[in-house]
Amino acid sequence: MKELGELVHLFVAAFLFHFAAYMIIPATTDITMEALCPGQDACSLAIYLTGFQQAVTGLGALIVTPLVGNLSDKYGRKTLLMLPTTITVLPLAILAYNQTREFIYAYYAVKMVAGMFADGCMQCLSLAYVADRVCERRRASAFAMLLGVSTAGFVSGTLLARLLPVSSTFQVAAVAAMATATYVRLFLEESNPCVAQDDEESTKPLCSTSSSSSSLSDGESSPTLTILRKRPSLSEMINLLTSSSTLSRAAVIAFFHSLGENGLHTALLYYLKARFHFSKDQFADLLLIIGVVGTFSQLTLMPLLAPRIGEEKLLTVGLLASCAHVFLYSIAWSYWVPYLAATFVMLSIFVNSCIRSIVSKKVGSSEQGMAQGCITGVSSFASVICPLIFTPLTAWFLSDDAPFHFKGFSIMCAGFATLTALVYSVTILTGELTTYEGATRPEEEQNSGPNPIFTKEPR
Known part of the structure; x- marks a missing residue:
């Protein structure tokens, strides 16, 4: 409880950040279509504009997020958290001033740049902050609580937007x-005990080998990265992700899951508007269901299940629910089916927390920012590819020129990406079970000494 008490200010900041970010989602679709295609239920220009913004933002986040995560290992989480919380204000201020066609274009232009620093960095830095404060055994529950509080901000913002x-x-x-920016500046305390105090230490490891290795699971050695003032090289990022078979698998799962989720988000609101004539209020109702169910799951179910079942099994369960969630949207035959599909978020929301917890346990305390940044970068790479695939696919199948009548076809394709992540998650579960079955029992360890199976994770 003491560890969670130290996270209160972070939880407040995360709540406010997501409250502001998600409040505008139900209205943004309506004002974009009203400004670009007045009086129409389908608008290819709006779909392509949104897709282009997502692609550019994802490409920038792919580069920026590992850099920011790495710099937070050097300069501290709080200092870097000021970046996403401050820059988020700019695009919101534009639409707060006016929502005409010119300001819509200005909003998307500024959002492209702001999103590079805000979308992935806030999550990456918040997770690294939690990893600094919470011991490994309770980290999955703490991650779930952070994401649950973030979802609560999403719910509150969506409800107020309604x-x-x-x-x-x-x-x-x-x-x-x-x-949010003001609160972080005034109240949030620095969490990283390894922040360097002298410029001369910029090329030294932030933490001693003993302190880093003590936080690793199963005795797996942590990849030692030099904390630099410059952007981490691609080879350093690849070396980190390939230093453990679990990290490699987690990165692949994060990629395909993000590809499926981004594909769903790219198409869903425009699909529902074209298929069932949803408006801002119906979008808000749907998002409220997702948010309420997700908040309940993250704050109650995840902390209860993670210590008993383990993140690996929960990851598979979450991906299975995510597949059902996406496929049900794609074949929706009535206006109430999307609301039913939204309830699967109760289990599918486990995925992100489980991936982050698995990754966090495989690196030392001085690489938390870098590791979380790399996983976020992988997810951002998926968000770059996603609009290139799903934006034209969505516009095509929502238009009158579709090769066959199936408005949810692009969403079904997103479901296949999530299905790929599900299949690959079984390899993590199988690898963990193999490790557990091969491990020596505790009473045998006392007689036989250290078990060599823990010195290197099997690939």
Whole structure:
């Protein structure tokens, strides 16, 4: 409980950040289509503009997030958290001022740049902050609580957006974003005990080998990275992810899961508007269901199940639910089916927490920012590829020129990406079971000494 008490200020900041970021989602689709394609239920220009923004943002985040994560290992989490919380204010302020066609274009242009620093960095740095404060045994539950609080911010923002007029929605979101940056600056304490105090130490390891290795699971050695002032090279990132078979598998799963999730998000709102004529209020209702169910799951189910079942099994369960979640959207035959599909978030929301916890246990305390940044970078790479595939596919099958009548075809394709992640997650589960079965029993360890199976994880 003491460890969780030290995270209160981070939880408040995460709540406010996601409150501001997600409040505008239900209204953004409506105002974009109203500005670009007035009076239409399908708008290819809006779909392509959104897809282009996601691709550029993802490409930038792929480069920026590992850099920011690595710098946070050197300069501290709080210092770097000021970057995403501050830059998020800019695009919100544009729409708070006006929502005409010109300002819509300005919003997407600024959002492309701001998203590079905000979308992935906030999550990466928050997870690294939690890893600094919480011991390995309780880390999965702490990650779940962080993501649960973030989802609670998403729910609160969506609920308020349901009640506010469109113009006021963006104004409130901008004020909340400014409050987030102010709160982080005034109240959040530095978490990284290994922050260097002298410029001369910039090329030294941040933590001793003994302290780093003590946080590793199963005795696996941690890859030692030199904390630099420059951007970590591609070879350093690859070396980190390939230093452990579990890290490699987690990166692959993160890629395909992100590809499926981003594919769903790219198409869903435009699909529902074209298929069932959803408006801002229906979007908000759907997002509220997702948020409430996700918050309940992260704050109650995940802390209970993770210590008993293990992150590996929960990851497989979450991906199975995620597949059902996506496929059900794609074949929705009535307006109530999307609401039913949204309830599968209760289990599918486990995926991100489990991946992050698995990765966190495989690196030392001085590489938490770098490791989380690399996984976020992998997810960002998926978000770069996603619009190139799903944006034209969505626009094509929502248009009158579709080769066959199946408006949810692009969403079904996203489901196959998630299915690939599910199949690959079994390799992590199988690898862990193999390790456990081959390990010596505790009473045998006392007689036989250290078990060599823990010196290197089997590939």
